[in-house]
Amino acid sequence: MDQLAQLVALTLAAGTPLVYAALGELVTEKSGVLNLGVEGMMLVGAVAAFAVAATTQNPWLGVLAGMAAGAALSAVFAVLALTLLSNQVATGLALSLFGIGLSAFVGLEYVAVVIEGIPPVAISGLSDLTLVGTLLFAHNPLVYLSLALFALVQWFLYRTRAGLVLRAVGESPQSAHAIGYPVLAIRYLAVLFGGACAGLAGAYLAVAYTPLWVEGMTAGRGWIALALVVFATWKPWRVLAGAYLFGGVTLAQFQAQALGLDVPSQFLSMLPYLATIAVLAIISRDAATIRLNAPASLGKPFHAAA
């Protein structure tokens, strides 16, 4: 019984960075903007969070710093891609490379530093009383926050007027502009939200999941988050499922490595990525679903005619 609870906890913990990063990117893409800089924004968020946590001894300040750093980097993207109409794909890729390099540079002096991370919540009595208690009440606060974020995004996109406007902008910025919505401002906000979420995903890795700083510690999770959004056909609950699938397989391959299976470890490390993409690709092969949920203007620059 304990093992099951632990399995769930570890799966959620491993999937959480993807939940943050992919939900943020989902909101960005729903507004019609394709920001491929998630990996870079995650790393910058991670190093900023770690540095601030190490300096102030307060991991929560670190989380805020990570979000701010992610948002700041996404603001650079927004200015280039939205205001100056640069190519979104190229700009996003450059942003990732820039973030990878910047985080490695800033993080040099933090490589061997040890900090006090954010511990899992432990409500005495509840958390260790029963299986249910362990399942529900023993995770990291940031895991709960990510679930709250999921609920928030789902509610915002499909239950609020602002969410409807955001989807409309992603569907047809020309029409949204014609009706009188500020397309550029809405897209800026969506990009900043995506940046803050990516930064938060990095911060979670650096101050809660591990907690430590290693160069390139996101290990491609930013890219998998991007793939997740597409294969989840821009649906928040599928993003959530995909993220936990990734977390579960990550866990399984750790177990397999620990058991000393006669499979090259590199192959095992591939598994989470392969499995996530394969499963989501199979789920999302319905063309009609894609057409209904994909933002039609994704990646296309919008310039309001004078």
Added chain:
Amino acid sequence: MSASPPRLALRGITKVYPSVVANDGVALDVLPGEIHAVLGENGAGKSTLMKIIYGVVKPDAGTIRWEGSPVQIASPARARRLGIGMVFQHFSLFETLTVAENIALALDARRAGGDLGQRIRDVSAHYGLPLDPDRHVHTMSVGERQRVEIARCLLQDPRLLIMDEPTSVLTPQAVEKLFATLRTLADEGCSILYISHKLDEIRALCQKATVLRAGRVTGTCDPREESAASLARMMIGGDLPHPRRSAPKAGAERLVVDRLTLPADDPFGTSLHAISLAVRAGEIVGIAGVSGNGQKELMAALSGERPVADAGAVRLDGRPVGSLDAAGRRALGLAFVPEERLGRGAVPDMSLAENVLLTAHRQSMVRGGFVRSEAVRAFAEQTIAAFGVKAAGAHAAARSLSGGNLQKFVVGREIRQRPRVLIAAQPTWGVDVGAAAHIRQALIDLREDGVAVLVVSEELDELFEICDRLAVIAQGRLSEAKDIAECGADEIGQLMAGSFIAPGAHPHRHFSPAGALGLDPPPEAEAREP
């Protein structure tokens, strides 16, 4: 001078684009409660002027006065706050959203409240525009989409309503109904700017008309005192050509549709029920009907876009072709002009020459797998010349042409391939009178050459003008084709409303789950069609 100031007064409105002067010192007065027509060919500057009034485009010069006081209409939101509503013709619906969501987006937050679904049903029932608030727009035909636009506007309680060719999708009876609605609105004090190229409608509805040509006002008049010919003269600066046609001399059956039954492939589509029709060499057969009654599905089945299992259900020259795809049927001499000229009839970002290649490559334009680009260019240039297409040349991108010019090009491309059978869907939709007359004449010429022509159109006038026989499509069923001389407009209108369908034979309609606005599903699934 009237006692009250004009609701809207424009003076000296000028808008210059890099290559063209869209508006040149335009003046326009719209009185309260007046139905005012704005007439002009495509490219005359009507759209630009309307966009200026609606705040989408800023004028380079000129003043706008709203109820006597000068205003800057900086945005559509500002226009809506003033009380200006606009029924758009293009680019203003969100395809992946539902009808209710589309309408909610255009309303103020306080107007888009929880009972919106019911209000949409009320307005649409009141004005005879059947609409299901929960349907997704991408499943709707062009005509149905326009209903959404109209309903969206009417829900905004406008004081000036701009309507851009709103009647092209309605049955004659529904046009009467809409006119009654507009007259009621006008009696209540709402001003209406009515853009159209249908001169008869303008004469029946409007009290005043402003005519634009090449960006300038060429006249204002009371259309009730003008004839259609005099209005057309003001509009195009010359006389409208009348179609010339000889007596019918139909030959052998070229295109035969035999009890074609096809279930809808889309939950919101229309199923086709036992459609039978024959088109003979040297005749034009028309199919009338309100859009969304199966035209789209019938066109897909006839063009080969959607092959049918029963190969004998569609026959070309007696040969079963139902199972062939579009290329296979084209190889047998079928040509097709689809309803959507951008995206189906032509690839927007490709040049006219490249667009020629897409369907005309059988005209010895490819040799040994290589494209003979000089033959392609020659075909494109000849088409441009023969059909009077205004374009920068064969290299011009399809999207750079105005709707009418591109349509002339697409029709010309198909006709110049000397087909045995030509199928044209909405050949003059959104095309100005001059270009429309040209296209109709081209179809008639094709008939004189002994080609079998099938035209699907929502414009009854057009069908009466060019067709030898006429059938009506309603709810996926086709009435028997009748000689045009035996058809009355009233009778056709009845048929369009489905009078020939046996009771109890209603097709099933499906509804999407309640939309994101917490709307209840409609109470009755069958009660929407009149």
